[in-house]
Amino acid sequence: MTAVEPIAADTERLTHWFDQHGAAVRGYLRGLVRRDDVADDITQDVFRRAWQARANYREQGTPRAFLLRIADRLVIDRARKNRPEFQLDEMGWLAAEPPDRLPTPTAGVIEKESRQELDTAMELLTSSQRRVLLLRFYSDMSFAEIAETLDCPLSTALSHCRRGLLALRQIISE
Numbered sequence: 001m002t003a004v005e006p007i008a009a010d011t012e013r014l015t016h017w018f019d020q021h022g023a024a025v026r027g028y029l030r031g032l033v034r035r036d037d038v039a040d041d042i043t044q045d046v047f048r049r050a051w052q053a054r055a056n057y058r059e060q061g062t063p064r065a066f067l068l069r070i071a072d073r074l075v076i077d078r079a080r081k082n083r084p085e086f087q088l089d090e091m092g093w094l095a096a097e098p099p100d101r102l103p104t105p106t107a108g109v110i111e112k113e114s115r116q117e118l119d120t121a122m123e124l125l126t127s128s129q130r131r132v133l134l135l136r137f138y139s140d141m142s143f144a145e146i147a148e149t150l151d152c153p154l155s156t157a158l159s160h161c162r163r164g165l166l167a168l169r170q171i172i173s174e
Helices: 004-033 036-052 063-080 105-123 127-137 143-150 154-173
Strands: none
Touching: 004 036, 004 063, 004 127, 036 063, 063 143, 105 154, 127 143, 127 154, 143 154
């Protein structure tokens, strides 16, 4: 086996990861930082870090959880450095969804108002609750994958989700 073969295999694996999980990683980041340009920069950093760590990568868990863990750590690092683009406690939510494809203008207005209401409610959650809910409902991860991504016990991930959902129900009903 030549030195080129492992690099080719690593390149193919990372390309596959990007194709399969790139949108989920970017959507998660977009939901946290609420800015397309920052989410794009961090997404690029996630895959750069994954490439740099390729020699140490071991198949444990899922590649998506591995990539989202890198993304989560990069967001926390940026927030700690007090970057002007966002603060971790002030991060909001925005679902990375395709443009409205609603049949009527009234339905579009209602959908927009609902998103704004949810956006406002998500901002009132703790950072941990918000991150778990984004990973669960917008990255479609299992609780085991969320716990792995956030480096916390499974019970903690479940607790953050439950408390976050209860808080959202209360906030929205008010």
